[in-house]
Amino acid sequence: MADEENKTPRGEIEQPEASAVPERAREVQGETPEETGEKKKEEGSILFDWVRSLLGAVLIVVLLFLFVAQLITVQGPSMQHTLYAGDRVLVLRAGLCDIQAGDVVMVHQFNAPLNETIIKRVIAVGGQTVDIDFYTGTVYVDGVAIEEGYIAERTYSAEGTDFPLTLAEGELFLMGDNRNHSTDSRSTLLGPVDERYVVGKAVFVIFPGRSAQYTGELPGSGERDFSRIGLIR
Numbered sequence: 001m002a003d004e005e006n007k008t009p010r011g012e013i014e015q016p017e018a019s020a021v022p023e024r025a026r027e028v029q030g031e032t033p034e035e036t037g038e039k040k041k042e043e044g045s046i047l048f049d050w051v052r053s054l055l056g057a058v059l060i061v062v063l064l065f066l067f068v069a070q071l072i073t074v075q076g077p078s079m080q081h082t083l084y085a086g087d088r089v090l091v092l093r094a095g096l097c098d099i100q101a102g103d104v105v106m107v108h109q110f111n112a113p114l115n116e117t118i119i120k121r122v123i124a125v126g127g128q129t130v131d132i133d134f135y136t137g138t139v140y141v142d143g144v145a146i147e148e149g150y151i152a153e154r155t156y157s158a159e160g161t162d163f164p165l166t167l168a169e170g171e172l173f174l175m176g177d178n179r180n181h182s183t184d185s186r187s188t189l190l191g192p193v194d195e196r197y198v199v200g201k202a203v204f205v206i207f208p209g210r211s212a213q214y215t216g217e218l219p220g221s222g223e224r225d226f227s228r229i230g231l232i233r
Helices: 002-006 020-029 033-067
Strands: 069-073 088-093 104-107 118-125 129-133 138-141 171-175 198-207
Touching: 069 198, 104 171, 118 129, 118 138
Parallel strands: none
Antiparallel strands: 069 088, 088 198, 104 118, 104 198, 118 171, 129 138
């Protein structure tokens, strides 16, 4: 009789305890409630770190372009063959660099009839004397002919300024590298530029414009030369 009492009646299936089912499922999955909670916390921490790093990078970029440098797009052919129309150029803020002869600079809001943003090369600084032989196209600074490996052609256009010209302290004499297709300090529309109007020094070509030549095609309509990406010299 005792054996019959211990037997499960036919048609009935022995049910496991309710609490045992989820525990067994978790054991099968190999994950406890504590482990599940820790995994969620770890995933949330990774997402938070990723978002924080992204926001930090954006903030650094914003601060860089507010106080250290800016990107500009070159307009016109006056700086060929150093810079072409459409070139994207990194400009270092003037307060962070010492502007010298030979530097390429961006100038803005100067007090002259030609009141627009320009990018030109510094030929001479305050206290120096500039002279130009328009017959040979040679430029002299303090009586010495300067080496100009960056120019597209020699300087034959006078543009109205009288030479020799001695610069006052704090003045800069600027010219485009494409000498005979540039309005610069040779012109009475600009003349010597007060260095306080220099926004910064152009230091790097980030992305090249289209390098058209004066062979019948419009400036900026040629092919992009990606080998020009790099420091501006």
